[in-house]
Amino acid sequence: MARWEPDARLRLVQAAIDLYAEQGYETTTVAQVAERAGLTKATFFRHFPDKREPLFAGQEEHGSLLSEGAARAPEGATPLEVVGAALDHATAAFTPEQRAWGPRLHAVVGSSDELRERAAFKRAHLVGVLTEALHRREIDDPTAGIAAGLGVDAFHRAFDRWSDGEGPSYGELARAELHALYTAAATLR
Template identity: 65%
Template sequence: MARWEPNPRMRLVRAAIDLFAEQGYDDTSVAQIAARAGLSKATFFRHFRDKREVLFAGQDDHSTLLAEGVATAPAGATPLELVAAALDTVTASFVDEQRTFGARLRQVVASHDELVERDAFKRAGLAAALGAALRERGVADPQAGLAADLGVEAFHRGFGRWSDGEGTESFGALARAELDALHAAAVALR
């Protein structure tokens, strides 16, 4: 890969996923990731703290986008409508390239306990950001927390379906469908 190619962050993510899938997480070094991306180790560390974090790129951006979606939703929106607006905002930021490596990313994360744990922290962070945004819009607990948890679960389920190439629907449409299904399941618990 030529050094002048744009988007070094995405190149590093792509290289890391490829190497982790080929030779395993433990057997892959930062130097190998940087070399595969056609970049230096210094460039890697400008973007990521360690090789684990390369798999969770964008978490802060996703938290911000979820909060923005809630903040810009119409007045009078229900908690689930606020969550749907947040999902629309965050899923719109995803590009086709992320779809192409999404399934491999999920497989790599699932194959290593340290990565599974980090993924759980990512989910908790997203739910905390979404819950805080809902509270800021006047949604009280426990509804804010439950709606945030449903939203994050819908986000992850939608990402799984989208990255598996399920149908031609957009990530946003799949995430909203998952939110509807989770809401229906929660209602059926009565």
């Protein structure tokens, strides 16, 4: 086995998505994922605590990118402008490889209650991170929480569209989704 080749984490993510899509999440073992990636089971557990985590490997990075983007928004930006800057920064980091994984990832997560629960936790975590970034810009609740929720929903809705082949840019789709969600929220009066 090629234990010391670069990108072990990325190879484990790819192997997990492929195997879970082919065989099902429940029936695939960590050993199978590691073998498909050309690594050992011990290497898998150095990167991930359990077999569901390769599907959510980017959570911390996504949160960091959203927070950094919010911090880089111009002084005096409105809450939605701050969220838009956060989306621009986060979506710019996505690769064509991640776009290709999207439909399989969505199908795998949708096939399991455990994975849907984990996905909901991931969303809540990102809303919390973005809310905190808005608080650092002196945007109070409930405005910060609402804006963060719209931003994270836009982030995920745009990812689904982007990975299904829509649009040339994840960022453009995220901005369009943010606008659509804001417009829809304004009709709730």
